[in-house]
Amino acid sequence: RQINEMKVIYSEKHCLHNPPKEFELGRFVPYKECTGRVDSILSSLRARNLGEIVAPNDYGLGPIAAVHSKEFIAYLQNAYEEWVKVGGNPEGVFPDVSAVRDFANLRKWKQNPPQRNFPYSRDGGPLGRPGYYCFDMTGVIAEGTFQAAYEAAQVALTGAELLIEEKAHGIFALCRPPGHHAQRDLCGGYCFFNNAAIAVRHLIHVLKVGRVAIIDIDYHHGNGTQEIFYENSNPLYVSLHGALDYPFYWGAEDEVGENEGAGFNVNVPLKMGTQDKEYIEALQTIIDTRVKEYNPQIVVVSLGVDTYANDPIGGFFLTTPAYIQIGRALSSLRCPTLFVMEGGYAVEEIGDNVTNVLQGFENYI
Ligand code: OKS
Ligand code: ZN
Incomplete structure (x- = not known):
């Protein structure tokens, strides 16, 4: 052909x-x-x-x-700017923390999230979000x-x-x-x-x-x-x-x-x-x-x-x-x-x- x-x-x-x-x-x-x-x-x-x-x-x-989820989409949209603003490496977002989600029980966890310790937001705020919404060190969010x-x-x-x-x-x-x-x-x-x-x-x-x-x-x-x-x-x-x-x-x-x-x-x-x-x-x-x-x-x-x-x-x-x-x-x-x-x-x-x-x-x- x-x-x-x-x-x-x-x-x-x-x-x-x-x-x-x-x-x-x-x-x-x-x-x-x-x-x-x-x-x-x-x-x-x-x-x-x-x-x-x-x-x-x-x-x-x-x-x-x-x-x-709309929270996740908003995170991806704003993460880079937010990260640079708190002093993060301009090469990209790397979590300092990892939100301890028990992956084996993640489905249940999602339906019934545990009461968390963050009084200000459910995802940990600007420094907590990278660890909350990303599970490894290859999901690097850079400028574009x-x-x-x-x-x-x-x-x-x-x-x-x-x-x-x-x-x-x-x-x-x-x-x-x-x-x-x-x-x-x-x-x-x-x-x-x-x-x-x-x-x-x-x-x-x-x-x-x-x-x-x-x-x-x-x-x-x-x-x-x-x-x-x-x-x-x-x-x-x-x-x-x-x-x-x-x-x-x-x-x-x-x-x-x-x-x-x-x-x-x-x-x-x-x-x-x-x-x-x-x-x-x-x-x-x-x-x-x-x-x-x-x-x-x-x-x-x-x-x-x-x-x-x-x-x-x-x-x-x-x-x-x-x-x-x-x-x-x-x-x-x-x-x-x-x-x-x-x-x-x-x-x-x-x-x-x-x-x-x-x-x-x-x-x-
Ligand atoms: C750890 C290895 C990261 C592997 C990512 C896998 C990406 C892939 N440094 N998924 O299909 O190809
Ligand atoms: Zn692969």
Whole structure:
């Protein structure tokens, strides 16, 4: 084919989010979720003529506020300015404290927050908020972070709209920053707004899609997406991820959903060192069983390629050709699919790995 039909939604505003550093193993190191990741992806997409690259529409804050709390959105909007005002490092917001939320019991905690000791505000005020709304040291809020995160959500929303409007079989939302770790009122893991969850909620509640399945193939468990939909039977959330790795407190097999959502959260932890064959078999198996049984009308793929062998943080050993097979496995559902970009930090190879998934999908659909 000269040019494939898969549209790519992209905005250069991702560049507004560019913190110089993150804190890892007690040291400041260069920020791995960097702008160069997107350059690598764009250059592979262009080299292979995957499809037209289009700018996002603006759906406003409404669809974001349908997933995230208004206090959290206000925090992300004001955090940087507030931080600099209290004397914080202008390179970005890093919490001095961590609000001790018991993640294992977080769902109950949220429904019934303990009486707290702060007489002035529930989140601890300007110096307490960073620890209250962020769970790690990679969710660094720098000067343009809010605008970039807002735009990434619009990229995902535009992908959802076009998928339905144009009856497309596949759309790629090139989101940056990524989203799957972001919960209703918690950022972290390079994520601020949960782009995939925002698109999925829009698909279900605005575009009236009956059943959506999310397949999260990023190396890390998508704790944000899991938590947002934990009590819902629509969408189905399925995640394949490195067992006992980051984000540590989520991703076990016994997290199956609650109430109406019981049975609609499916975690498939795979051992560190997993290679092509075992990975593709595990993916095809879960597609052929849980996803096919659910019979989705739309599939949303949280597309991370940090499962790659040379990824600096992932613990699997997938090769570049394996991503074509992953795309092929996803195409076997014969279902319109929105791909939403998540992680992947081997900057050189991330472009080819992502494009392989999309091309594998396109070639077999
Ligand atoms: C600790 C490692 C931080 C990992 C963040 C994971 C981001 C990601 N320094 N999520 O899918 O790729
Ligand atoms: Zn990841």
